[in-house]
Every structure is written in structure tokens, then in C-alpha cells.
Amino acid sequence: MADMAEIIDIAADHGRAIARGCAVLADGEPVAIPTETVYGLAADATNSDAISRIYEVKGRPRFNPLIAHMSGMTMAERHAMFDPVSRRLADRFWPGPLTLVLPLAPTSGIHPLCTAGLDSVGIRVPMGFAGELIEAYGRPLAAPSANTSGKVSPTSAAHVDADLGSRIRLILDGGAAGVGVESTIIKVEGDQVRLLRPGGLAVEEIEALIGHPVVRQEVAGATIEAPGMLASHYAPEAGVRMNAATVDNGEILINFAGQRIGGADRAAATFDLSRSGSLREAAANLFAIMKAADRLPSTGIAFAPIPRDGLGEAINDRIARAAAPRPEAPRPDAPTLETKDAT
Numbered sequence: 001m002a003d004m005a006e007i008i009d010i011a012a013d014h015g016r017a018i019a020r021g022c023a024v025l026a027d028g029e030p031v032a033i034p035t036e037t038v039y040g041l042a043a044d045a046t047n048s049d050a051i052s053r054i055y056e057v058k059g060r061p062r063f064n065p066l067i068a069h070m071s072g073m074t075m076a077e078r079h080a081m082f083d084p085v086s087r088r089l090a091d092r093f094w095p096g097p098l099t100l101v102l103p104l105a106p107t108s109g110i111h112p113l114c115t116a117g118l119d120s121v122g123i124r125v126p127m128g129f130a131g132e133l134i135e136a137y138g139r140p141l142a143a144p145s146a147n148t149s150g151k152v153s154p155t156s157a158a159h160v161d162a163d164l165g166s167r168i169r170l171i172l173d174g175g176a177a178g179v180g181v182e183s184t185i186i187k188v189e190g191d192q193v194r195l196l197r198p199g200g201l202a203v204e205e206i207e208a209l210i211g212h213p214v215v216r217q218e219v220a221g222a223t224i225e226a227p228g229m230l231a232s233h234y235a236p237e238a239g240v241r242m243n244a245a246t247v248d249n250g251e252i253l254i255n256f257a258g259q260r261i262g263g264a265d266r267a268a269a270t271f272d273l274s275r276s277g278s279l280r281e282a283a284a285n286l287f288a289i290m291k292a293a294d295r296l297p298s299t300g301i302a303f304a305p306i307p308r309d310g311l312g313e314a315i316n317d318r319i320a321r322a323a324a325p326r327p328e329a330p331r332p333d334a335p336t337l338e339t340k341d342a343t
């Protein structure tokens with residue numbers, strides 16, 4: 001039998017969660033930690049062996065840049081250089097579900113394995129326990145979502161345990177992640193504020209602060225309306241359709257706000273991301289419901305249409321990735337599309 005991860009309930013023993021977390025991190029091993037967005041697989045961002053272990057545990061084939069999580073602005077300023085707009089965003093939205101891509105400070109000890117050798121770094125200050133752990137540890141933590149590469153991100157310690165429990169030493173259990181989708185990634189370039197990934201902070205909130213529109217990133221001309229252009233990701237085992245007007249025989253329906261969907265009575269099972277029509281609640285429920293649906297026998301998963309405003313942008317982005325064609329053995333001449341959240 002494989003070794004099982006130690007799981008510490010943070011609410012039951014906060015001091016031990018911090019102490020064990022710091023000890024395992026100092027040992028160069030990754031630790032699964034709760035953040036307000038999703039659970040992260042965290043390792044010392046200054047230690048190349050520790051970062052390599054993240055890739056190994058996730059089975060992540062490529063070395064993509066990882067987000068460096070900070071305890072606060074003081075630590076962030078040691079590692080990155082802030083332009084005035086990024087600073088305003090940080091002042092308003094940190095701690096919280098916002099990642100800023102910034103020029104790496106020359107004296108930063110963040111390892112090139114974390115930045116993928118770029119001269120920029122993605123930085124985020126997470127809310128709650130994760131921030132406290134980083135403060136206690138005293139160094140930034142690199143942390144992608146705590147799941148096997150290509151799978152749906154975990155929003156509970158039980159999700160992490162089911163997926164990675166035999167491959168990691170420690171899972172710190174902080175209950176269900178409140179936001180439920182990964183952070184919004186922003187890069188300020190000159191007078192443009194560019195959206196690199198929609199996420200748990202609604203773009204409208206950013207636009208309200210900066211007073212002008214955020215520039216959406218185009219992936220080789222693809223938009224969310226052309227999910228076939230997006231590399232498959234967040235993939236459940238079952239096939240996924242989005243914006244379903246009707247349910248096919250044997251499909252599971254994932255609804256939103258109790259919409260009337262044709263053939264719903266034929267559904268193998270029905271879930272609703274938020275009966276009351278709250279996009280916040282829908283984001284918080286999205287990954288857990290995808291995992292629950294995926295455990296049931298079905299011919300596929302059909303998502304009802306979900307509004308695209310507010311957190312609906314991130315929800316539709318994640319569903320589009322889940323619905324994108326799965327990578328088969330790629331043709332050697334096939335163009336490859338790097339997307340922003342390859343794991």
C-alpha cells in the first residue's frame with residue numbers, strides 16, 4: 001500500500017498546521033494548502049529541488065511559470081517591481097484572487113524554475129491561512145493547483161487526498177475553498193491592463209478601479225466562443241458540452257438557476273450550480289459538481305448556458321476548456337496552442 005498523506009485540520013490545530021507545514025516546506029517537499037481560490041500544491045519558490053517536486057507530483061509535462069505566493073506587500077516588493085497601476089490593484093484587491101505579472105526584482109531569490117526563466121513573475125497574496133503560512137515560513141511559495149496535470153482543480157482537502165494523497169506528505173485542510181476558481185491574472189503593459197486569465201476576481205471590479213476597459217487576451221484569434229481552439233483542460237473523464245439547449249439521452253445536466261432545458265427529464269442526473277442564480281455560488285460549486293458528475297455513469301455532461309458577466313467569465317472559460325477536444329497523440333506538424341492554465 002502506498003504511503004498516505006498526513007492531513008491536518010487547520011481549524012482543530014492551527015499551530016500544528018503552521019509548524020508541520022513549515023517543516024515539510026523546509027525539507028524541500030510540497031505541501032497541499034487551502035487558498036481562497038482552489039487548493040494549491042505549495043513549495044519553496046527559492047528552492048529548485050522543491051519546485052521540481054511540484055512538477056513530478058502533478059505529472060506536469062512542461063515547465064510553465066508558476067505563481068509565487070507572498071505574505072503581503074512587503075514581501076512582494078522584495079521580489080517584483082510595481083508600476084503605479086499594478087500597485088493600485090494590489091492595494092485594493094490583495095489579499096485576494098488576483099495575480100499580477102510583474103518584472104522580477106534583480107535581487108529576488110525566486111528560482112528560474114518558478115518563473116520558467118522569464119524576467120517577469122506572477123505574484124499573488126492569498127487570503128487567510130495560506131498568507132499566514134507564508135508569513136511564518138518567511139519565503140514565497142510557488143503553488144499551482146493541487147491536482148494531477150490536466151484534471152479538475154481541487155476545492156477541498158478530500159479532493160486533494162483522492163488525487164495526490166499517495167504522492168505527497170502533507171495536506172492542510174482548511175475546508176471548502178470559498179471562491180472556487182483560480183485567480184484572475186493581470187499584466188499591466190504601458191497604458192494597457194491585459195487579462196491573461198479570467199478568474200475569481202471579476203473583470204468589472206478591476207475596470208471600476210482603473211476607470212477603463214481591461215484588454216482581453218486573444219489566443220491566436222480564438223475566443224471563448226471557439227472552445228475548439230483551446231487546449232483541453234480541467235477535463236473530467238466524461239465528454240462535456242456547453243451551452244446545451246437540450247439534454248441527450250443518458251447525459252448528466254449541470255444547470256444554472258433552474259433554467260428549463262429541453263429533455264431534462266431524460267437526464268441521468270441533474271445538478272444546479274446555483275438555484276438562486278448567484279455566479280459567486282456557481283463558481284464555488286463548479287469543480288466539486290464537475291467531479292461529482294464525473295463519478296456517475298453517463299454518456300456525457302451537458303452544461304446549461306451560464307451568463308458571461310462577473311464571475312461568469314471565469315466559469316465559462318473553465319467549462320470551455322473542459323469541453324475542448326481532448327489531445328490525442330498530436331500530429332508532429334500540428335500547431336500547438338499554449339494556454340494560460342495548462343495545469
Ligand code: TXA
Nearest residue numbers: 037040065066067120121122144145182183340341343
Ligand atoms: O488561484 C490560483 O491562481 C491558484 C492558487 C493555488 O493560487 N494557482 C494557480 O496556479 O492557478 P497555476 O500554476 O495553475 O497558474 C499559473 C499561471 C501560468 O499558467 C501562467 O499562465 C501564469 O500563471 N503566469 C505565471 N507567471 C507568469 C509570467 N511570468 N508571465 C505570464 N504568465 C504567468
Ligand code: MG
Nearest residue numbers: 144145153343
Ligand atoms: Mg491548475
